[in-house]
Amino acid sequence: MTLLSVRNLRVTFDTETGPVEAVRGVSFDLGRERLGIVGESGSGKTMTGRSMLRLIRPPGRIEADAMTFDGTDLMAATETQMRALRGPRMAMVMQDPKYSLNPVMKVGAQLMEGLHQRDRVGRTEAYAKAVAALNAVQIRDPERVMEAYPHELSGGMGQRVMIAMMLIPNPDLLIADEPTSALDVTVQAEVLSILDGLVRDRGMGLIFISHDLRLVARFCDRVLVMYKGRVVEEVAARDLLNARHPYTQGLLNCLPRIGGNRGPLPGLDRTAEWAR
Amino acid sequence: MADTDLNDAAPSRVTRLAKQAGGTVFTLLITFIGLLAVTFFISRVVPTDPVMSILGERATQAQIDETRTALGLDRPMWEQFGIYVWDALHGDLGTSIRTKEPVIDEIARYFPATLELSTIATIIGMLIGVPAGILAATKPGSLFDQIVRLVGLMGYSMPVFWLGLMGLLIFYGQLGWVGGPGRLDAAYDMMMQFEVEPYTGMILVDTLLNGRWDIFQNALSHIILPAALLGYLSMAYISRMTRSFMMNELGQEYITTARVKGMPEGRVIWVHALKNVMVPLITVVALSYSFLLEGAVLTETIFAWPGLGRYITDALLVADMPAVLGGTIVVGAVYIGINMFSDLLYRLVDPRAK
Amino acid sequence: MTLTEWLRDPNPTSRLQSRMAQSYLSWLRMKRNKLAMIGLLITVALVLMAIFAPMLAPYDPITQNLQERLQPPLTSGHWLGTDDFGRDIWTRILYGSRITLYIVLLVILTAPVFGLLVGTVAGYFGGWVDQVLMRITDIFLAFPKLILALALVAVLGPGMVNAVLAIAITSWPPYARVARAETLTVRNSDYIAAVKLQGAGPMRVIWGHVMPMCLPSVIIRVTLDMAGVILTAAGLGFLGLGVQPPVPEWGLMISAGRKFLFEQWWVATMPGLAIFIVSLGFNLLGDGLRDVLDPRSAGR
DSSP: OOSEEEEEEEEEEEETTEEEEEEEEEEEEEOSSEEEEEOOTTSSHHHHHHHHTTOOOTTEEEEOSEEEETTEETTTOOHHHHHHHBTTTEEEEOSOHHHHSOTTSOHHHHHHHHHHHTTOOOHHHHHHHHHHHHHHTTOSOHHHHHHSOGGGSOHHHHHHHHHHHHHTTOOSEEEEESTTTTSOHHHHHHHHHHHHHHHHHHTOEEEEEESOHHHHHHHOSEEEEEETTEEEEEEEGGGGGGOOSHHHHHHHHTSOOTTSOOSOOOOOOOOHHHHO | OHHHHHHHHHHHHHHHHHHHHHHHHHHHHHHHHHHHHHHHHHHHHOSSOHHHHHHOTTOOHHHHHHHHHHHTTTSOHHHHHHHHHHHHHTTOOOBOTTTOSBHHHHHHHHHHHHHHHHHHHHHHHHHHHHHHHHHHHHSTTSHHHHHHHHHHHHHHHOOHHHHHHHHIIIIIIISOOSOOSSSSOHHHHHHHHHHSOOSSSOHHHHHHHTTOHHHHHHHHHHHHHHHHHHHHHHHHHHHHHHHHHHHHHHTSHHHHHHHHTTOOHHHIIIIIIHHHHHHHHHHHHHHHHHHHHHHHHHHHHHTTOOSHHHHHHHHHHTTOHHHHHHHHHHHHHHHHHHHHHHHHHHHHHOTTOO | OOHHHHHHOSSOSSHHHHHHHHHHHHHHHHHTOHHHHHHHHHHHHHHHHHHTHHHHOSSOSSOOOGGGTTOOTTBTTBTTOBOTTOOBHHHHHHHHHHHHHHHHHHHHHHHHHHHHHHHHHHHHHOHHHHHHHHHHHHHHHHSOHHHHHHHHHHHHOSSHHHHHHHHHHHHSHHHHHHHHHHHHHHHTSHHHHHHHHTTOOHHHHIIIIIHHHHHHHHHHHHHHHHHHHHHHHHHHHHTTOSSOTTSOOHHHHHHHHGGGTTTSTHHHHHHHHHHHHHHHHHHHHHHHHHHHHOTTTTTO
């Protein structure tokens, strides 16, 4: 069953020096599975993720031959229809909780905001749901965290709050945009396993955006490799190490390996034709 | 238990604030003494001899010597400065040459009029400037944004005394919509003096406290024009700053988070972004409040407004230096006070303030 | 190769060419900002007015002509009317532009230079030098500018030079702040270390290598401050503390017209309009310049 279908997506930014295309014709389908999108910075992976939610602000604009989510045409949907999708149906976890949580609102208020505003849930019930969500991301003293401001939380805690907040309305699709890149290495695994467990239990679709090939391979079913706004290769995660495209191989080769030789890591030899 | 945690956290934040407040007060005290040093320096290089200006031309040598000793002018400079600072800290700003009254008493009489005027002006500036700046920031480059920008820059370019004259010419002289110069019509002025208990010195407040609706209305018709004109200047500044802060906040990632949660744009802007903009805006409003005290100097001469600015300019014209410098010190002290207040408020509002 | 091609060459062959290309790009960006271009136009017009005042003015700015006193605007020969001494207001505004420009020039030749000196020295030496200098700067910042200027003029006595001095004394602290901030960012850079290793003394480092780095931000600030200088100068003139009559200073002209505001409105209105237009010109120009030159606010 297809949850999300994207055909020939383009994201263009109109700048002073002329239009710049960040995404140039990306197509893919997604069921209730885990799709990884990998690429260097500037490859258009983040813009692809945000296009699904139609969150590209001017001067950027989105074009696509087709973009449908569970039967809704995302390109034709009104802003009100989009708002009804954002939150309850599609959600997104961003890179750094330091910036993605509102610094002057208490965590509790941010968690309960959706319940109050959208679902008109009463105070006590919203509080209980928020605490339950914090429990689900394995935060031990949720009552205290509810009363804290984001800057009082560690990065790992913050990201767990972010995940809890996005999962409260039980969305069908979660876009995770580099959810662990800003965290300490020791916390990364913990946050990932929490995310993994929740997505698995609830049977959501997941788009996992990362620059880390191995992480994506371990975590996802399928991987799109992006380069300069295009998908250069699509492979099943278990076949990633046998990827054919020279760019994918190049990315794999730049990673150090435990027990490998200690010589300088090879750089990427780019060819103009990859970007066509 | 969550509650105990909270109770633990609250006092520590308060004591931290108190400590910072102590530090702030100390630096401000130093700044204030520096301010006194400048006015002291100015007062000692004045070409007019303070003794002569008190006693007049035909004083005897004995009288001159006596006055010199009384004023402490025979002591060394540093000692004079010490006395000067000590006196100022105790509210003694010297005696006006013109009226022979203590400067501080006169200022206490004049100051409420200025306070009343600049407070209303700041409120006007804030009520229009903040929403205008926010709306402009949400649609950068739009016609509305251009208009806010141009109207703001026009406010920056307007000589305030000329603006006052033009306001009088149009709204008082031509249209007759507002009361003329002064705080009240002459008839009401008498009533104010004899029938109203002056609790605060601010006419609008005092008349309300005394239940004198008729005088209140007359006072309002007089204050509305100067307050609106000063409010325009304040609005120009506040709207520009609000716009730039708002632009900055709207580019932040937490705004995207709110949108991802499906929050309507109105809530994203007026709740999520505004809460963050409020923090730097406190400083801006405080600054514009102190600018207005200064703008009042010229406005008050135009509107015959018996405030601090008028007091200083009137004293200037007759070279009454103790009055001029006393006024300068008071305005400087108010500046410093507003600064300190906004600093504290800032720390209270921003949970991140360390 | 045409000039524009030379300027647009993506591979400049000399430092001059690359620099000119940069300025050309800024110019293009600025040209699209209509308000900034209007500002530039007003500023240029002011300068031309000041230079060619004697040629443009139909009358003498000082000579009185009591037969023609208080003529309304659009009377023949006096399109802006005359004042209470029968002097042509347009003529006096033209000559007044010289005084305004003169005051502005004197202030921007003193206050920013002094502020730059204080700021760079404080930032470069750090320690107690920084502490003392910045505390003094803070004290001057704590003063209400106009009121301090008033007090200074009251002591020094009215007059143009004293007015300039008072304005300069009250307007240097922000420049010191800006310069210090810039200095702190370059102080520990490698090229400063290299210059020091070559044996340059602190004064030479500051003068030759630190100050030039601070100049751009100071210049932006100067353009934005110019309108403020004009307004303060006019305010002093209005209070009778600046240039003395019969010199045609704009603030003074407004003050003279105040007496018959309700009967002969033009006497006070016209010079005020001149002040307003010229300050607006500087503000529009400064605003546009900042958008172009300050990378943080560029883009939008």
